[in-house]
Amino acid sequence: MATTAEVRTGADLTAPVRPIRRPLLARMWRERWMYVFMSPGLIFFVVFKYIPLLGNIAAFQDYSPYLGFQGSAWVGFHNFTRLVTDIDVGIALKNTLIISLLQIVFAFPAPIALALLLNSVLSGGVRRFVQSVVYLPHFIGWVIVIAIWQEVLGGAGLVSTVLQNNGMHALDFMTNPSTFKELITAQVIWKEIGWGTIIFLAAITQISPQLYEAAVADGAGPWRRLWHVTLPGMVNIIVLLLILRLGSVLTVGFEQILLQQPAVGADAAQVLDTFVYYRGVLGGDWGLSTAVGLLKGVVGTLLVVGANRLAKRAGTEGLF
Amino acid sequence: MAERAVRPPWMEKPSALTQTGKTVILIVLTIVMLVPFIYVLAVSFSSPQDVRGGGLILFPVHPSLGAYSAVLAGGVVSKSLLVSVGITLVGTAASMALTVLMAYGLSRTKEVPGSRFVLILVLGTMLFGAGVIPNYLLVKSLGLLNSYASLILPGIISAFNLVVVRNFFMSLPRELYDSARTDGASEIKILLTIVLPLSKAVIAVISLFYAVAYWNDYFNALLYLNDTTKWPIQLVLRQFVLQGSPITDATANTTAAQQPPAQSVQMAIVVLATAPILLIYPFAQKYFTKGVLTGAIKE
Secondary structure, three states: OOOHHHHHHHHHHHOOOOOOOOOOHHHHHHHHHHHHHHHHHHHHHHHHHHHHHHHHHHHHHEEOOOOHHHEEEOOOOOOHHHHOOOOOHHHHHHHHHHHHHHHHHHHHHHHHHHHHHHOOOOOOHOOOOOOOHHHHHHOOHHHHHHHHHHHHEEEEOOHHHHHHHOOOOOOOOOOHHHHHHHHHHHHHHHHHHHHHHHHHHHHHHHOOOOHHHHHHOOOOHHHHHHHHHHHHHHHHHHHHHHHHHHOOOOOOOOHHHHHHHHOOHHHOOOHHHHHHHHHHHHHHOOHHHHHHHHHHHHHHHHHHHHHHHHHOOOOOOOOO | OOOOOOOOOHOOOOOHHHHHHHHHHHHHHHHHHHHHHHHHHHHHHHOOHHHHHHOOOOOOOOOOOOOHHHHEEEHHHHHHHHHHHHHHHHHHHHHHHHHHHHHHHHHOOOOOHHHHHHHHHHHHHHOOOHHHHHHHHHHHOOOOOOOOOOHHHOOOOOHHHHHHHHHHHOOOOHHHHHHHHHHHHHHHHHHHHHHHHHHHHHHHHHHHHHHHHHHOOOOHHHHHOHHHOOOOOOHHHHHHHHHOOHHHOOOOOOOOOOOHHHHHHHHHHHHHHHHHHHHHHHHHHHHHHHHHHOOOOOO
């Protein structure tokens, strides 16, 4: 194959310039450096992203780390039937769904509102200042964020001390199980409201100024322009992000919740991901927790793919 | 978001009421975001007499470096800071090298046979992951438990960051590559001397994303490191501030009389765990929008 390629290219040197399709191996040899560049990364993805998928067979075993995959007994779908009857799985699922719902209702629209507000601020200097302030918490890790919140809102924190100094009761927002879900939603808003505006602000800058001019000519005030020009210009990206958010409804801030669960207890703060960690890695029930993780992964993937379909049907471009 | 020299007709000054409303919201927002940081910073520099009174401290009246000298005197905190700095530097450098190389390798899927398949493998990992337990079992079977490599290798390339860099490379003008190739330049030379110098913005943003991720990570360390002396700063912060371990364990070489207030020591740890991010933040900030939005371009 390579020989014929050489012969042909040799002949083509004297022939008039004409696009030729080289044989596969010749093209691959020509691009050999590209393969060298991508191979370390490819090895990473295969070893650390694809091979672990095989580890999910533990969901069909009475898995024990000492016996390994080969030594552990196969139990078919036993782990999945246990999962259905396990009370803690039910609690974790319920908490996950409630927290997701709270975040979709409150944390999702927050950056949209802030983007609209920032867009309406006329002074570029003020806007840039506010942006650099509100982007910042996005880069602060959860351990730090929660430490700061505890220092301000915890039992010995700023708010409690000020209340006590003024003769009122101390309020500990950080260890109250009944308001835990609202608390973590507030934390998510605090951390991500600013960063979330970037994509919406970009959508707003794509709106043609002529639309605003036309609206002004028709006598539309600021609110009408917001409703009839700005929001319609953002609706594509809003629908897309909302549908993708719905697709990841089973995933809620694992790192954030894991850190705070000891303070409020599992009944309020167990979600599917923390359940897998506690029951599996710490509790040693590998089979059951792998089954929960696998089921969550499969349902989550189906939801995202389905959500993407929906996004396309809704007239947006979708994500893939 | 471009600054307009002349204010367009639809951007007339709003009514006084709207203007006041907006100003109030923005001021409240700024306070809610900034005051906690200022308060933490002030407490960390406060002397015992400042802290004893309690209440809102925005400026230490009797500033003291006691908390910092206690935690930086060579105990657990200093060790963990060194670990975190090391992991962040090595990890970010390794991640950037692998990400840039692979992004470049995948930037001409039409011409490089098979590279579209590799790209699909990469994109697939954005859809599904194996979950905590299979990952743990893999790291265990590779013999990486309790090693610093376990904090870097499992997440050395982020598919999202890779796609952002790749899209940026693809947005560069085609002629640049073609003319260099006609001149007989090797791919590595094109990457180093033509592509990278034009990609400073995306390199800056993606390095920041990686560095922040390594610096803030605690879960990999919690999962893979049994040896607490190897812990990074975030786990030490969790131990002394969130879990309330006795603060004397965090301070070295101090007698009880010299002991700074526990609250100040805790906040000093918070400040030390935040400082590196605050130091890089202003430099990378101007590239944020560009970095985030190039990733949004569809394949």
